[in-house]
Amino acid sequence: MNTIKVLIADDHSIVMEGLQVVLSAEEELEVVGTVLNGEEVMIFVAKHEVDVVVLDINMPVMDGITCARKLKKEYPNIKIIILTMYAQRSFVDEIVKIGIDGCLLKNNTGKELTTAIFRVMNGSQYYDRLKNFNSSEEEIKQYKLSARELDVIKLVAEGLTSQEIADQLFISELTVQTHRRNVMRKLDLKNSMQVVQFAKDNELI
Structure with a gap:
């Protein structure tokens, strides 16, 4: 065989x-x-x-x-x-x-x-x-993604830089960078491209 x-x-x-x-x-x-x-x-x-x-x-x-x-x-x-x-x-x-x-x-x-x-x-x-497996709403709760973090992910997916995201959300660039790091940590992903793909796959954006 x-x-x-x-x-x-x-x-x-x-x-x-x-x-x-x-x-x-x-x-x-x-x-x-x-x-x-x-x-x-x-x-x-x-x-x-x-x-x-x-x-x-x-x-x-x-x-x-x-x-x-x-x-x-x-x-x-x-x-x-x-x-x-x-x-x-x-x-x-x-x-x-x-x-x-x-x-x-x-x-x-x-x-x-x-x-x-x-x-x-x-x-x-x-x-x-x-x-x-969890539904999308359960996934958001499971990974403890905040509404602001989802806003940042959406704008990253649109191709905006951290400074441009900061200007649009009326927050500092440092705060945006912190949100991006926190999202990658929560999702155990290595870069923004993987975060965006994850969000698209799960219809979060």
């Missing part, structure tokens, strides 16, 4: 190493590669045989959702399982529309990821945890 060839994409080395250990313990699974972003995924699958790609949503260069769209268009036979640390019901419709085969919360990975891989390879989907 041929092994299932799995590619893992996650920019957190600890997470990636942990997943590799768990999956490598299964005789039927073979981790054929680990990469740090969606762009590296596309390069890898062009050169190697891959059955399943396990994608983190938030990655630099090319995020998981963008990568999934490209994979489904260019390599429709490859199965895709998305990993996210956010219980966001609002992005589920989008990933189902793309045709992503499964979605897991990162705190449920491990043995559950193995189960998900076997299921999607059998032609089914894996969305077992959707009942644990």
Whole structure:
């Protein structure tokens, strides 16, 4: 019996190493590669045989959702399982529309990821945890985003600089920068681009 060839994409080395250990313990699974972003995924699958790609949503260069769209268009036979640390019901419709085969919360990975891989390879989907996902209003409460922070995110998405946002909201540039840092900390994101993408995915702006 041929092994299932799995590619893992996650920019957190600890997470990636942990997943590799768990999956490598299964005789039927073979981790054929680990990469740090969606762009590296596309390069890898062009050169190697891959059955399943396990994608983190938030990655630099090319995020998981963008990568999934490209994979489904260019390599429709490859199965895709998305990993996210956010219980966001609002992005589920989008990933189902793309045709992503499964979605897991990162705190449920491990043995559950193995189960998900076997299921999607059998032609089914894996969305077992959707009942644990939150609505958009619950997400705002969960991450404790203030109305002012949402205003700042919206203006960042419009391409305004911190000074321009400060002028529009009648606050200091330092206050705007503080709001931006606080949002990234609350959402555990690394830059404004990821914050804007998160807000769009969850219909917060």
